[in-house]
Amino acid sequence: MASNALRVYVRDSNLKRLGQITDYTDLTVVPRYNAIGAMTMGISADSSLAPLLVEGNGLIVKTATGDTVLSGPIRTPDWQRSTSDGGAGKLTIGAVSDDELLARYTCWPVPTAAIGSQTTSVYKIDTASTETAMRDLVNLNAGPGAQASRKNPLLTLAPNGVLGPALVREVNQFDNLLVVLQDIAAAAGLAFRVIQVGSALQFQVFQPADRSGTARFSFGLGNLTDASYTTTPPTCTRAVVVAGGSPSPRVCKVYDRTDPLWPGLVLEQFVDQTSVDTASVDLTAQMDQAGNEAxxxxxxxxxxxISPIDLPLLRYGRDYNVGDTVAAQLRGGTWYTDVVQEVTLTSSATESTTKATVGNSSATGAVARIYSYIAQLKKDVGRIKTRKAA
Known part of the structure; x- marks a missing residue:
């Protein structure tokens, strides 16, 4: 195994480490920003630890320096053999990150009440920080503060850093916990994950860093092998938010956001907030939040x-992580800054590679620099065509 290769350990259902996998043939690890990551590992079925690579157990992937990249349960241990195989065949192990735990739960309107006593259709949030709201959702629906029948005994919460602005909003009954956390975190610019810490799965909220001044990639610097960017059109440029209606009077508001690539495109989307009482003192805040999210x-x-090359002075996991803002120099020598959405790490007996996917769906966020650049190119081409026609 190369000195910089990823270290893989197998754990049991109680998170106890059973041993290190030193003879894997190939490994791909994909940590994702506020989403479920993935791990795929190939290993000979003759391996002494192969019998441990089964559903119910899990993997822990660490860097050579001991930092945990991902941890999570095994989902698909697939076996195959052909006539060309000299041994018992090959196992391909598929695993997901421990973030998937959050996707197992819904947000109950009254998390402390039994299912037969859910007397309201929404869970109301009114907290001094966004992190506090996120922690409350996890704690009451899956963590230590949840009902005994819903509590996950392995789940703990990291200390509250009180990150993000105050939050006032309503969560619809039984919305998926992971999806709700993704929406809340995106609006506040926060990151979260679930990862094994000791003998527990810890829910963590943290503030991604702006490393665009130090994490810089370009062909000229010799730390970039290839780069590409793509765009897709919007699905909503006008949010029609409707609150109240039964029994309180209806209130309707329209929120517009012009897309830089399709400035004349209007795509209306109905945003249902009819569960919100229009007599609520926080009506405007809730409607604004819903419109902006849509x-x-x-x-x-x-x-x-981009496909960056890990160099001694700039390495993934040490100098930048998923969720951080980095910079890349592309066409025309221009630097673009954006958020690392996911990183694909591959490791084998002979080499290790890193490929980062950068960019988000926000036309007003960091991706706007790339997006606006392409929009400007289209405008410039249009002006040239106009001048030629004249």
Whole structure:
């Protein structure tokens, strides 16, 4: 195994480490920003630890320096053999990150009440920080503060850093916990994950860093092998938010956000907030939040993919991580800054590679620089065509 290769350990269902996998043939690890990551590992079925690579057990992937990249349960141990195989065949192990635990739960309107006593249709949030709201959702629906029948005994919460602004909003009954956390975190610019710490799975909220001044990739610097970017059109440029209606009077508001690539495109989307009482003192805040979320989720998307080379002075996991903002120099020598959405780490007996996918769906966020650049190119081409026609 190369000195910089990823270290893989197998754990049991109680998170006890059973041993290190030193003879894997190939490994791909994909940590993702506020989403479920993935791990795929190939190993000979003759391996002494192969009998441990089964459903119910899990993997822990660490860097050579001991930092945990991902941890999570095994989902698909697939076996195959052909006539060309000299041994018992090959196992391909598929695992997901421990973030998937959050996707198993829904948000109950009254998390402390039994299912037969859910007398309201929404869970109301009114907290002094966004992190506090996120922690409350996890704690009451899956963590130590949940009902005994819903509590996950392995789940703990990291200390509250009180990150993010105050939050006032309502969560619809039984919305998926992971999806709700993703929406809340995106609006506040926060990151979260679930990862094994000791003998527990810890829910963590943290503030991604702006490393665009130090994590810089370009062909000229010799730390970039390839780069590409793509765009997709928006699905919503006008959010029609409707609150109340039964029994309180209806209130309707329209929120517009012009897309830089399709400035004349209007795509209306109904945003149902009829569960919100229009007599509520926080009506405006809730409608504004719902409108902005709809526009952000439906914005035109830009995605920049780069293949950086880990160098002694700039390495993934030490100098930048998923969620951080980095910079890449592409066409025309221009530097673009954006958020690392996911990183694909591959490791084998002979080499290790890193590929980062950069960019988010927000037309007003960091991706706007790339997105606006392409929009400007289209405008410039249009002006040239106009001048020629004249």
């Amino acid at each position: 526009l952000t989720n439906g914005a035109g998307q830009g995605s920049l993919a």
